[in-house]
Amino acid sequence: MSLPPIPIAKPYVGAEEEAAVAAVLRSGWLTQGARVAEFETAFAAHVGAAHAVAVTSCTTALHLTFVALGIGPGDEVICPSLSFIATANSIVHAGATPVFADVDETMNLAVASVEARIGPRTKAILAVHQVGLPAELDQLRELANRHKLLLVEDAACAAGSSYRGNPIGRPVGVAACFSFHPRKVLTTGEGGMITTADAQLAARLRRLRQHGMSLSDLDRHRNVAAGYQREQYLEIGWNARMTDIQAAVGLVQLGRLPGIVTRRRELASAYGRAFSDHAIIATPLEPADRQSNYQSYVVQLRGHTGAQRDRIVNRLLEEQIATRPGLMAAHLQPPYAKTVTAALPMTDRFGDESLMLPLYHELGADGVERVARALDLACREAG
Template identity: 55%
Template sequence: MSTIPVMIPWLGEEEAQAAAEAVRSGWVAQGPRVAEFERAFAEHLGVPHAVAVSSCTTALHLALLVAGVGPGDEVVVPSLSFIATANAVAYLGATPVFADVERATGNLTPATVEPLLTERTKAVLAVDQGGIPVDLDALRALAEPRGVRVVEDAACAAGARYRGRPAGASADLAAYSFHPRKLLTTGEGGMITCQDGELAARLRRLREHGMSVSAADRHAAGGGAAVVETYDEVGYNYRMTDIQAAIGLVQLGKLPAMVARRRELAERYRELLGPLAETLVTDPAHGQGNYQSCWLLLPEGAPERTEVLARLAEAGVSARRGIMAAHLEAPYKGTARVPLPVTELITGRSLILPLYHSLTEQQQDTVVAALRSVLG
C-alpha cells in the first residue's frame, strides 16, 4: 500500500530549470538572484525591505539582535512552537519566558503575555502558528507603550493574511521560513522583512560576516583592490545561495495558487469530518490562515495519540503529532514561570493531517475514512 504523506512540496520542472540556470551562470553563492528574490518578496508583501538568509532560525536570531535583545534580557515566547523560536532567544544570552496560547489559534494573546512582562522584558516573539496569523496589533498595543518590541515569527505564514494584508507585513521585523514543510520552499532558507532602511542595511552586513561591502558589490565594482571592505562588528555566515533564490522566485509565483488549494482542501476536511471538525484549526476573526498545518484535537476518550498515529500508518496515512511544547524539552524543562494548560492540551492531543497542493480528493477521502475508523 502506498502511503499518503503529511506534506509534499509543490516543486517541478520550472524550479529545476531555474536552479540549473543559476548553476550554469557561474554565480551560485549569494548574488543577483538573491537580490531579485528579496525585491520580489518585499513587493509581494508590500514592505520596503526584505533580507534573505540561510534559514528562519538565523532570521529570528538577526531580527532579535537588531531589536536590541542581549544578555540579561527576557523575551516572551510561546512554548507552543518549534524549538527554534526559543533557541533564537537563547543564542543572544537572553531568557525565553514561556507564555500560554489561546486554544482556537494556538497563538499568543495580550491576556497570556501581560502577566509575564517585567522590567527585563525586551521583546515579545509572536508566532503565526501553523500559518494562522497572530493578532499583531493587539500585542503591539500591549507591549510598545512599555518599550517592548514585538518581532513576528512568521515562519509558517507566507500566504496568510492579517487584516487585509499579507501576514508579517505590518510588523517592524518579521522572519519567514522556506523549509520544505512550508508552502514556499527553497530547500532551506529564510527571509527577514523590516520597515527601516538602516536596520535592513545592518541585517545585510550581519548575514555576511559583518562585512561593510558585500561580495556581490565588490564584484560589480571590479573586484581586486577597487573596493576594500571593513568589518565593524561581529557578523555571521547566514547567506542564501543564488540557487535557492532562483527556486524561491518560481515558488513565489505559485504561492497564491498554493494557498487557494490548501484552503479548499481544509474546508473539504471540515465537511467530511463532521463533528470531528469541531476542533479543526480555523481562521481567526482578524485574518485568514494558509493552512501550513491542518491540525485538530483528538476528542475525549480517543485512543492515545501514538496508537492513533500507528493505526493511521497501517491504513496508509502518514499523520504527525501536533505542535511541540518547548518547555517540555530538555533545554527548557522546568523553566516555565506560569502554568501552560492550553499549550499542554494542544501539544498532547493535536494531530496534523495530510495537506498539500497535489493531495487528491480520493486521498483525502482515504485519510478521513481511516481517521473515522480509528476514532470510532
C-alpha cells in the same frame, strides 16, 4: 490492491524550479548574488514591506534580528511554548531568555497571558503565526507599544497568510521572519527571510549575515568601473548567506504562492466539511479577520491523548497514511526543563490532543476523503 502511501507533506516544485537552478549553475555565480537580490526585492513587493533580507533559515533570521535589535544577556523575550523549538532557541542564541506565555483556542499567543508575563527585563514579544494562522497582531502591537516593547513576528509558517486584509510580512511589528524549509508553503530547500520597514535594521542585518562586511560580494564585483574596492569588517557577524541557487527556486515559488495557498485552503475546507460536528475530532479555528495558508492542518482529538492518540497514529500508518502527534511544547523539552514557567493549560491541552493531518498540493479531494474516513474509524476503534 493496496492504495498509495499518503505522506504528511510534500513540496510543490517542478520543471520551472529545475530550469531556474540549472541557469544559476551555468552562470558561474552560485552563492549570494543577483538572484538573492532579485528574490529579496520580489518578496518585499509581494508582502508590501520596504525591505527584505534573505538568510539561511528562519532560526537564523530570528537570531540575527534579536542581535540587530540589541536584545541579549539579561533581557527577556515573551514567546509561546507551543511552537517548534527554534522559536525559543533563537532567543537563547542571542543570549536572552525566553519567557513562555500561554495560547488561546486559535493556538496563538493569548494576549492576557503575554501581559501577565511582562516584567522589568522584558524587551520584546515574539509572536508566532502558528501553522500559518496569523496571531492577534493588532492587540499584541498595542500591548507592546503600551509597555515600550518590540514586537517581532515568527512568520516561519506564514508566507501567503493575511491579517485584516494585509499579507503577513507587511510590518506590524519591527520585523517578520520567514522559513523556506520544505515543510513550508514556499520552499527553497532551506532558507529564511526577514522583512522590515526599518532601513537601518535591514542594513545591519545585511552586515551581520555576511561576517560584518561593509560591502556585499555583489557590490565588489559589480562596480568594476569604480576600481578595486577593499571591504572592511565593521563588527563580528556570521555566515548566513542564502545561495543564488536557493533564491532562483524561491523566485519561481513566489510566483506559485497564491495558487498554492488557494489549493491548500480548498483542501482545509474539505477536511472541515468531513469533520463537521464530529464527536472527537475538532477542526482548527480561523477567525473572520485572518486567512491561514494552512501550512499544516492540525485537529484536536477531544479526550484522546497519550496511548490512545498513539494508537490512532499507528492505525493510520497501517493504512499508509502519515500523521504527526501534536504540536510541541518547548517548556517540556530538556533544554527548558529548568525554565521557571507559570501554568500553561491551553499549551498542555494542545500538546496532548493535537494531531497533524496530511496536507499538500497534490493531495486532492480523494486524498482528504481517504484520510477522513480512516481517521474517523481509528478514533472509534481507539474508544
